[in-house]
Amino acid sequence: MAKQKKAVVSNVIRRSKGEQIFNVFNIIIMLFMLFICAYPFWYVICASFSNADALVVSEGMLWLPAKFDLTAYNRVLQDNRIWMGYGNTLIYVFVGTFIQIIMTVLSAYFVSRQYDVPGKKFIMIMIVFTMYFQAGMIPGFLNIQDLGLYDTRWAILLPGAISTFNMVIMRTAMLSIDASMEESAQLDGASQFTILFKIMVPLTKATIAVLILYYGVAHWNSWFNAMVYLQDTSKYPLQLWLRQILIMNEMSATTDGNDSPMLGESIRYANIVVATLPILCLYPFLQKYFVKGMMVGAVKG
Amino acid sequence: MAKAKTKGGVTTAPLNKRIWKNRELYILVLPVVIYFILFHYKPMFGLAIAFESNFNPRRGVMASGFVGFQHFITFFTGPFFLSRMWNTLRISLSMLVFGFPSPIIFALLLNELRGKIFTRTVQTVTYMPHFISMVVLCSMVREFTNSGGFINQIAMVFGYDGLSMLNKGNLFLPIYVLSGIWQSIGWDSIVYLAALTGIDMQLYEAAKIDGAGRWKQTLHVTLPGILPTIITMFIMRCGQIMSVGYEKIILLYNESIYEQSDVISTYVYRIGLVQRQYSYSTAVGLFNSVINFILVILANAISRRLTQTSLW
Numbered sequence: 001m002a003k004q005k006k007a008v009v010s011n012v013i014r015r016s017k018g019e020q021i022f023n024v025f026n027i028i029i030m031l032f033m034l035f036i037c038a039y040p041f042w043y044v045i046c047a048s049f050s051n052a053d054a055l056v057v058s059e060g061m062l063w064l065p066a067k068f069d070l071t072a073y074n075r076v077l078q079d080n081r082i083w084m085g086y087g088n089t090l091i092y093v094f095v096g097t098f099i100q101i102i103m104t105v106l107s108a109y110f111v112s113r114q115y116d117v118p119g120k121k122f123i124m125i126m127i128v129f130t131m132y133f134q135a136g137m138i139p140g141f142l143n144i145q146d147l148g149l150y151d152t153r154w155a156i157l158l159p160g161a162i163s164t165f166n167m168v169i170m171r172t173a174m175l176s177i178d179a180s181m182e183e184s185a186q187l188d189g190a191s192q193f194t195i196l197f198k199i200m201v202p203l204t205k206a207t208i209a210v211l212i213l214y215y216g217v218a219h220w221n222s223w224f225n226a227m228v229y230l231q232d233t234s235k236y237p238l239q240l241w242l243r244q245i246l247i248m249n250e251m252s253a254t255t256d257g258n259d260s261p262m263l264g265e266s267i268r269y270a271n272i273v274v275a276t277l278p279i280l281c282l283y284p285f286l287q288k289y290f291v292k293g294m295m296v297g298a299v300k301g
Numbered sequence: 302m303a304k305a306k307t308k309g310g311v312t313t314a315p316l317n318k319r320i321w322k323n324r325e326l327y328i329l330v331l332p333v334v335i336y337f338i339l340f341h342y343k344p345m346f347g348l349a350i351a352f353e354s355n356f357n358p359r360r361g362v363m364a365s366g367f368v369g370f371q372h373f374i375t376f377f378t379g380p381f382f383l384s385r386m387w388n389t390l391r392i393s394l395s396m397l398v399f400g401f402p403s404p405i406i407f408a409l410l411l412n413e414l415r416g417k418i419f420t421r422t423v424q425t426v427t428y429m430p431h432f433i434s435m436v437v438l439c440s441m442v443r444e445f446t447n448s449g450g451f452i453n454q455i456a457m458v459f460g461y462d463g464l465s466m467l468n469k470g471n472l473f474l475p476i477y478v479l480s481g482i483w484q485s486i487g488w489d490s491i492v493y494l495a496a497l498t499g500i501d502m503q504l505y506e507a508a509k510i511d512g513a514g515r516w517k518q519t520l521h522v523t524l525p526g527i528l529p530t531i532i533t534m535f536i537m538r539c540g541q542i543m544s545v546g547y548e549k550i551i552l553l554y555n556e557s558i559y560e561q562s563d564v565i566s567t568y569v570y571r572i573g574l575v576q577r578q579y580s581y582s583t584a585v586g587l588f589n590s591v592i593n594f595i596l597v598i599l600a601n602a603i604s605r606r607l608t609q610t611s612l613w
Contacts, residue, residue, distance in 0.1 A: 019515050026410055030423050033407070037427045037487065040441060043451060060454045103333060110330040117323045118316060123330060126337055133594045135344035136586035137566070138573040143344040145358060159340050162333065192325035221434040224548050228574055239436045246440035247552055268444065272437055283432045284425065291491055 041280075048072055048269035052262040071263065072270035081245070082274060085238035089220060092237055096157045097215040103161045104211060108170035109196050114179060131164045137228075144229055155229035156222075156237070163218075166211050169293075173207035174200055210293035213286060220279065242275055351584035358579075372584035381568060389564040392550075393542045395478050401538055403486050405531060408493035409519060427487025439552035442480050443467060467553060470561035477553065477562075481546075492534065493527055500526035532607055540600030543593040565589045 043062055047055055051067035058066040076082060110117075111124050135143075140159070149155040177200065185195050201208065223239035230236060236244075244250040246268055314322070350356035351373075354366040376382055407427075414420045430438070445452040446466035457463050466472045504522045513521065547566035554562040563571075566589060573582030 016514060022413070022515065023415070026413055027419075029410060030414060030419070033486075034423055034426050036483065037430055040445070040483075041429065043445075044441065056449065060458075061451050103336060106329050107333040110326060110333065113326065116319065117326060118319050119327075123334060126334070126342075130337065130341045132597050133345075134590060135341070135348055136583065136590050137569055138579055138583045138586055139344035139347035139350070141574060142347055142350075142356075142358060142579065143340070146343075146347075147339065158336075161336050161340070192329055196329065217432075221436075223434075223436055224551075239434055242434075242436045242440070243552065246436065247443065268440065272440065276433055276437055279432050279434075280429065283429070287425065287428060 044269050044272050048266060048273045050266055050269075052264075052266040055266050056262045069266070072266035073274075075263070075267050076270040076274050079271075081233075081236075081241045082238070082271065084234060085236055085241035088235055089238040091153065092156050092222075093216050093219045095153075096219045097212055099157055100161050100163070100166075100215045101208060101212060104163070104167050104170050105196070105201060105208070107162055108167050108174055109200060111167070112171045112174040114175075127162075127164060127167070141228055150229060151231045151235075153235055156226055156235075159225065163215070166214060170204070170207060170211060173204040177203050206292075210289055213289055214293060217279075238275055242271060245271055348583060348587055350580050351587050353580050355581070356579040356583070372581045373588065375581065376585050376588065384560065385563055385565045385568050388562065389543060389545055389566075392474060392477060392564060393545045395474055396481060396545075397538055397542070399478050400482050400485070401535060403482050404489035405493055405527075407486050408490040408497060408527075409523065411490065411494065412497050412523070413515070413519075424487065427490075429487070430484045431488035433484075435546075435548055436552060438480065438484055439549060442476060442553065446472075446476060467555065468557055470558040473554065473558050473562040477549070481549075492530060496527040496530040497523065533604060536600045536604040536607075540593075540597040542596055543589055 039061075046062040046065045049065035049068055049070070049072075050058070050062070051065075051069035052072065054067035054069075055062075107127060110120070111127065113120065134140075144150050144155050144159065149158065181199055181203075182195055185199055190198070221239060223237065223243055226235075226237050226240045227243070230240075249264075320327075352367060352369055352371075354368050354371075411420060411423065414423070433441075444450050447453060448463050448465045453461070453463060453466055456466075466476060500523065504526070505518055508518045508522050543565070545564050545566065547564065547570060550562060550564060550567050551570065554567070565585065569582045569586040569589065572578045573586070576582075
């Protein structure tokens with residue numbers, strides 16, 4: 001909106017030569033940015049569809065697949081680890097986000113109460129203090145062992161059930177709701193449960209949607225906790241499998257004797273595509289919610 | 302008869318009545334309190350093992366002998382302290398110096414673009430790297446900079462020797478910083494673009510009447526307009542100096558470049574979770590947490606003074 005207005009104003013006033021040169025430079029810089037941000041993705045796609053031997057001998061940048069070949073995809077789609085990883089990741093994303101949303105809503109509801117509640121201040125301090133000071137990696141790990149959660153899915157689902165930052169966003173949304181609605185509900189004899197789930201949650205669902213995205217994406221991306229807390233590979237999320245395959249160079253079980261020794265190279269790229277495509281396809285639709293979330297976070301950051 | 306307490310001139314009900322009145326609220330917050338106790342405060346008591354000889358999970362916290370600050374002294378006088386501290390500061394300060402201004406400059410340039418569709422396209426494409434996971438980002442970086450990778454081969458045109466770039470210690474920092482900027486420049490510019498739309502258009506018109514060109518307008522209207530946002534974001538970043546992205550470093554480094562890439566948190570990870578020296582690693586981690594704590598408190602205090610906004 002603001003940009004439009006400015007464009008109108010500057011069309012009225014004749015542009016100086018310097019400004020014209022700047023405009024040309026600016027467009028060149030932006031085209032360069034477009035290229036820098038998009039090309040690595042294009043390269044990965046091309047490499048994944050390439051013949052492994054042709055890919056290894058190809059030099060410099062790829063504009064099209066080097067000898068189109070689907071062997072890498074064939075192997076990746078047969079690779080059980082990827083599908084197992086996907087299954088586990090979906091569990092962690094759905095169950096984990098559900099737990100986090102419930103917990104975040106509960107904590108935000110409590111700290112957004114404007115009336116006198118004994119102990120409110122104490123609980124608030126208890127929550128906020130964890131924003132400043134964390135016990136750290138090793139005590140956290142020993143704690144998980146101590147609680148008997150080691151090598152269980154709960155070790156992925158429960159720690160981090162409340163992000164204090166997200167709780168602050170949720171609290172802001174709840175504080176912006178007119179208190180009179182709540183008061184009249186209370187006069188009608190509504191319990192706190194009713195007020196929370198029948199009034200507060202429906203009225204803050206835009207913010208909750210943003211937080212679902214935040215938590216969901218964090219679960220989707222997370223691998224470190226799984227690496228530290230899980231031993232049983234059948235519980236590994238996708239990202240941890242990707243680390244094993246892409247970073248630790250663990251060989252694929254689905255290659256056979258006739259395959260080129262170079263196949264691993266194009267398989268890695270195919271793995272990246274298979275693991276990233278769903279998010280990149282969803283992202284244009286989700287972008288505006290993320291942007292909205294960024295704004296909410298920035299305003300009350 | 303229960304004594305009524307007065308608070309600010311208003312008579313309030315006795316404590317037990319006030320608690321009873323809010324009983325439903327306490328039930329609602331109970332899972333939250335249990336969560337914080339179990340997953341945040343219980344491990345804080347576990348910090349006690351930093352002062353014990355060497356913690357063994359089978360014997361329990363209290364069974365190991367008390368050694369006071371022995372582990373801290375070992376760390377401070379050992380060969381790792383200075384180099385890991387230096388790497389931590391070097392990496393996060395580089396991210397601050399190069400990574401922080403880049404989205405601001407990008408937002409300013411984006412704001413000067415005229416075509417609406419073009420602007421939208423640039424935004425959508427530059428946000429894209431934000432949506433790939435850390436593991437995928439790091440594996441892409443590794444593939445591209447490996448010998449035979451396309452970035453490596455382009456560098457060879459300019460006289461690079463073609464060896465894997467991540468085996469060269471002095472290239473770790475630029476790779477870390479540049480890939481970080483690549484991933485976040487578009488996304489981080491959103492906050493500044495939002496601030497830019499908040500600037501009063503009349504200020505630009507007034508500047509124009511005073512004869513200010515676009516450069517002068519940027520300097521005297523745009524920049525002051527987004528300065529509060531810049532300061533807030535900068536202070537928040539300063540508070541995170543000690544918490545460099547250890548996940549990314551673990552994914553990128555290898556043994557041959559530990560000297561240039563290992564930071565305190567990755568060092569804690571290796572000696573604690575890989576080598577299982579629980580007490581010593583907890584001590585090193587605690588040192589990191591305390592420095593972090595001080596930095597966040599300072600950043601928050603400065604932020605509150607300068608911009609009236611704080612984390613809380």
